[in-house]
Amino acid sequence: MNETTRVAWRVEGMDCASCVAKVSRAVERLPGVSDVEVNLMAERLSLSLAPGASTPDAVARQVEALGYKAHPLAAALPGPGHADAHGPDHGHDHKHDHAAPAAAGHDHAAGGPGGRAGEGVALGHAHADHDDPADAEKPWYATGKARLVWILGALVGAAWGLSFFLPERLTYPLFLAATLVALVPFGRRAIALARAGSPFSIETLMCTAALGAAVIGAAEEAALVVFLFAVGELLENVAAGRARAGIRALAQLMPRVALRLRPDGSTEQVMSERLAVGDLVLVRPGDRVPCDGVIEDGHSALDESPVTGESVPVARGPGDHVVAGSINADGTLRVRVSRAAADNTISRIIRMVEEATASRAPTQRFIERFSAWWTPGAMIVSLLVILIPPFALGWDWWTSIYRGLAVLLIACPCALVISVPAAMASGLSAGARRGLLIKGGAALERIGAARTVAFDKTGTLTEGRPRVTDLLPAEGRSEDELLSYAAAVEAGSAHPLAKAVLAAAEARGVTPLEARGQAAIPGKAVLATVGERRISVGSPRHAAEAGVALGGLAAELARLEGEGKTVAVVLIEVAPLGLIAFRDEPRADAAAGIAALGRLGVRPVMLTGDNRRTGEAIAVSLGLDAKAELLPEDKLREIARLKERGPVVMVGDGINDAPALAAASVGVAMGGGTDVALETADAAVLKDRVGGVSELVGLSRATMANVKTNVAIAIGLKAVFLVTTLLGITGLWPAILADTGATVLVTLNALRLLAWKPAA
Missing domain, CATH: 3.40.50.1000 (HAD superfamily/HAD-like)
Known part of the structure; x- marks a missing residue:
């Protein structure tokens, strides 16, 4: 049986859900390609390749033919995994921690947030035919897409200004030149998309309308159409960069260097991503914690708000866990690294946000299915507007073609397609x-x-940190004996009640007895053999089902439970050894x-x-x-x-x-x-x-309200301009403005969610 290989690329240039759909459809058509996943926020394409079918280079060429840049990632990307925890539950909401390991790794080529830009988490956003990889580090106004806007703006502005002084026959070529300059990259992309299985792309609609306008002598409006379309794409670029800024901000929480302690007590500076599990690092006051780990020495207050959002600093001391990105407020800490950089809390959060933005909501899937039918349907309507009115309404052919082309521009589904994912990502x-x-x-x-x-x-x-409040041994037994048997059974468990028993034994100086054969009855009890006798620590329900008579302890059990305490019954064989009461505030x-x-x-x-x-x-x-x-x-x-x-x-x-x-x-x-x-x-x-x-x-609820507003804006503006176009009130450039304007509005509306705050 031939096994497929998982391969991944960083794809520069995707700035909306339409881009994701284009890339997906294009690569899915290649032989031997399956399980295609395109992540907009991570700018990542991953897929499975069958042996002897398409090569990774063929996939990259297919993507780049659409106008994007594809850079292979260093490691194969394993399929998505999910870990489950199935720890046995033994009474009183008892939950022993036998959690499975974290999910199988996700490709983080540079080891998570400590990696270099352009590896692992994709932080840059270069675009289309006009960009190069260096654009990833440039501000939006210096990218290739922005350069196209500046060139078109200069040509259109010059032609418009000269039209006040020169005759039309001299300024018309300038408008025509502006149109052709834009149609070269857009047209090339439209052809590539048609070959890749997307004949009804947004680029196809725009190019058809602009060429049609130039043919019928409306080059001024054709130039304005392509200029506004380029502006719209640039705005999508900016919006995508803003949406990725949250992930970039998370990555920047990680300090670039850490102070690793040598065996002789001296320190050395190392890159944070080079820290290994078991290393000991020094965290000084004011430093960011460079790793997930456990404090071995020192006390301090840690500001964990950059990671958890909790604004109040938390006191931490020896034995406490710390998370990468926290800020050490006052004391000096020595922290033992418990997770590698690629698997620390910030890396997992970044991974989770990236994967979350790639997951589509039901509303988004509906909009995408709807838009797939919308575009060819709109082209048919546009054709009918061109062909029928000259015969039915007496329009001249110029008016009919002009209004039909305007309808074609109104039909661009950019705003509708981006309305849901933009809000969801924000x-x-x-x-x-x-x-x-x-x-x-x-x-x-x-x-x-x-x-x-x-x-x-x-x-x-x-709180999940219960403490033992009462020890009530059966007649003839002592508190220390009760505690030593219970601690023997609970040894090795990570459950909060087990920890409370062990902590109480340690505090009283009680040494747990030797136990073997630990087992659990889910939801009821945990058992072990101590010496030659079977000991169980479980719920009162477990004791009752075992037919154990508590005698005088029954009244004490009722009293403790009435005080809101959790009570464990400790049995030795089928006789009560005593009660242990816990309080968890x-x-x-x-x-x-x-x-x-x-x-x-x-x-x-x-x-x-x-x-x-x-x-x-x-x-x-x-x-x-x-x-x-x-x-x-x-x-x-x-x-x-x-x-x-x-x-x-x-x-x-x-x-x-x-x-x-x-x-x-x-x-x-x-x-x-x-x-x-x-x-x-x-x-x-x-x-x-x-x-x-x-x-x-x-x-x-705030996000879904934003989605509904976005859909209403996208469809409402198109409906208004469709009516005004058919009535001859508006023409070509307001038609493209209906789409570009709606795209801008829904994007700005979605970005408002980035400033969302919980209601007071």
Whole structure:
């Protein structure tokens, strides 16, 4: 069986969804090409090549024939991957962390944000036949596309100025020259697109109309048409650059150099992307953290707002995780690198935003299908306007051809095609700047339509850092004995309750006993063999199902749960060893975040595996409904029931909520840059704030309102100019202005989203 090879190029010159469609159709026609993915924001083309079919050079030539520049990326691009977390759940919303590794790598040729411009994350934006690769580093006004606008503007302006002093026969050639100058690159591109399977391109419409106008003696208007078209393309170029600025800003969060500590304690300067897992780096006050890592020495306050959007500096000390791009406020830190540059938090965020902008929302897919029929339909209407009125309405042929050509220009679907992706890209970028990561337009569109938001409890509505509050051993047992057995069973687990048990044992100087054969009963308990006896740490429900009588501990269990505490029952064989009570405080902003959802008309509900008394106590304090004592399969059934009333957003900590996150209309993970939080769900709230969920809903609704406005502008302007053209009120240049003007308006309207801020 022959296996395909994944190949990738950086493609310079794409500035709208139409460009993406052109490149996709062109390369899909080549033999042996499959799985074509074109990413506008990353300026990247990736596809699979079958052995013995088209060569990478043939693909590059096909792309460059359309007027773009294709540069092969250094490494093959693996197919998209997604990691899932399937950690066992053992009672009280227990979630042991057995998360799968992060998704298989995505091509970041230069190792993420530390890479050079032009590698990995594409930050430049050169364009069309008139540009060269050097344009990627130039301001918009110095690019090849801008030079074409200046040349055309000079020719048209000179001809217009001379027309006041010279006869028409002398100025007409200047207008004609301006038309031909523009039609050379545009016409060449139209021919290449027709050969590549896109005969009804925007370039074809414009060239046909401009040539027709020149033929019937309207060279002045033909020149103005091509000039306005070139201006429109330049504005799209500028808009695409602005939309990519968010990704560029993220990449610039990474310091270029880091201070790596040598074994003798001295430091050496190295490029940040050259840091390896296990290296020790020195982070001085005022420095940006150059890596994801763990603090080995030092205390400081870290400003994580550039990455998570959280404006309040966070105190960090030995053992705490830090994320690349954070700003060290005051203390000196020694940080052990935990992730390579290509896989640190900023690199993954950049990758996620790029991939999100390549994902099309349902509304965008509909507009693209509609525009595919729109253009040939418009050409037929234009032909009918030329052929029928001379016979039916008595128009002369010049008037009929002139108005038919104007209809052709009005039909350019540029504004309509760009109306949705421009808004989506701006919305996704605005969210990323505030720690709200959304994996694509489809998820962004669905979030705002949610009728219900379902929250996990531990680590989502609560801090996820429970502490042991009570140790109640059974008669004849001691607190230290109870704790040593429980710590033996929980050893090696990353679950918050397990960590709390181990922390309590360490604080009391209790040494965990040796355990073997650890296992979990999802949603109920974790078990191990200590000595020759089977020990379990689980929920009261697990103890009841095992037929264990708690005796005098039953009353204490009810009291502790009534206080809103989570209680674990420790069993030795089939006898109670004692109770361990935990308290996990709600997040500081949880009540305000729940209230904000209510103001948006969204119903919040809590789904937890914890006991009913504890769940209801937390829910009442936060002001939402609760469903408690849910096993993982129960959560799935509850999500399905809620979806009957409308779209459901599920919010979890990304550790053991993968099934529920996948079952919901949109899954949202809360977590400060963890692998699972970034890779598992449809969206992630990096600030670790419940209020971030209402901000996601608000951003989605603002984006969809922007989309509707853009579509109305694009279609409304065309409708107005279509009527005025057929009535003879407006001519050729207002017709192209209808499209160029609409493109400018929808682009500017979409860019407003970059300044979006959550409602106070």
